[in-house]
Amino acid sequence: MAKKTIQANEIRELVLDAIGEIFCTAHPETRQLLENALAREKDEIARDMLETILGNHEIAQRESLPLCQDTGLLVVFAELGNGVLIEGGSLRDIIGSAAAEAWDKYYLRDSIAWDPLRRGTNQKGTTLPLILHLEQIPGDELILHFALKGGGSENCSFLKMMLPGAGMRGVEEFVIQSVVESGGRPCPPVMVGVGIGGNFEECAILAKKALMLPSEQKDEELREMEERILDEINKRGKGVMGFAGSTTALKVCILAKPCHIASLPVAVNIDCHAHRVTSRRINVSRETSDDSGATR
Ligand code: SF4
Known part of the structure; x- marks a missing residue:
């Protein structure tokens, strides 16, 4: 079976786009559920807090500002088609370096303790540590589910x-x-x-x-x-x-x-x-190699 390739740069752009969406925008369903909660709520203090939360969501999205000062740890569930090859690095390295770029681009807080026991030793790296769960699926696409987890x-x-x-x-x-x-x-x-x-x-x-x-x-x-x-x-x-x-x-x-x-x-x-989650998918369109790895 001919394999198809996804280039590192396509994944990089998709990661920048996904983080660019969720650092300032909660999942639409969450916003709807918050609005439903406000519509039901009778307690005045709770109503006031819900209105403040929803107002914060609105400002963050409008002004492209972080939804919360804790911009979180990046968690990714990746589903990689068995007909797909990734070129230009490992998935972890590609996502990690794109995430580091996104952190700079969107001015996100550095929330990583590089050494979990000896704090204060943070490094400024070209890749960002992330939690990656990788699963193989049938087919020829790459699906990435992202969360910024507080x-x-x-x-x-x-x-x-x-x-x-x-x-x-x-x-x-x-x-x-x-x-x-x-x-x-x-x-x-x-x-x-x-x-x-x-x-x-x-x-x-x-x-x-x-x-x-x-x-x-x-x-x-x-x-x-x-x-x-x-x-x-x-x-x-x-x-x-x-x-x-x-x-x-x-x-x-x-x-x-x-x-x-x-x-x-x-x-x-x-x-x-804040529930900052989103998904992205790459459909592969080019055939570049066969099972032996020979480039066509
Ligand atoms: S739990 Fe969520 S809203 Fe609260 S500080 Fe953390 S990221 Fe922000």
């Missing part, structure tokens, strides 16, 4: 290796408690990603993936579970920014995978109301 909400992440006997009810209670006990720390109203199943590391990745690319295809039971959890978080939670009102969470997204019969891994990953 530290405050990321700190409110939880993982529990539950026993299978905990069942659906046990899982729901763990998720609800995780969000409610986080209080104002993740800057609510929040988006809640939940990973169920897999193993220790996979359920954490599922929770992050659920936040960034919620699946449209979901069984009815999981959908109902999302609604029950959302409802209960908003009944028990302390509301906007952990102070007041009836909206602590805007949405709950669950992804589930098969797991060992002796385990029930569950992970919760929270994102704040």
Whole structure:
């Protein structure tokens, strides 16, 4: 099968474009959910805070200013077609150097501790450390899902290796408690990603993936579970920014995978109301080499 190539520069431009969109713009669905929350809200303090949050979103987008001073850590889920070759470097290096360029171009805050234990040793590099999850898919395209993930909400992440006997009810209670006990720390109203199943590391990745690319295809039971959890978080939670009102969470997204019969891994990953996520896709149009790598 003939392979097609994607040049490093095409990926670089796409990364600059994606970061250029989300540093100043929340996901459109999040904005809509915030507006819905404001329309429902009766508490005056909560209404005031929601109006301020929405006003901040508007100014950031209009003036191309960062949505929050914490411009986050770059997280990328990449889906690479098995008919595609990347030319000009590894995907990590290409995205990392484009991200460093974007950080300079858009004046984003340096939020990376290069040495997690000995702070104050930050380097100004030509590439930016990022979290990259790479998966191979059939076909000849590259799909990249981006998030700028704030530290405050990321700190409110939880993982529990539950026993299978905990069942659906046990899982729901763990998720609800995780969000409610986080209080104002993740800057609510929040988006809640939940990973169920897999193993220790996979359920954490599922929770992050659920936040960034919620699946449209979901069984009815999981959908109902999302609604029950959302409802209960908003009944028990302390509301906007952990102070007041009836909206602590805007949405709950669950992804589930098969797991060992002796385990029930569950992970919760929270994102704040800034929820800066977007996706980009490159369709390959040129055939350049065959399976042996010979250039045509
Ligand atoms: S949690 Fe979100 S809104 Fe709060 S400081 Fe971090 S990035 Fe900003």
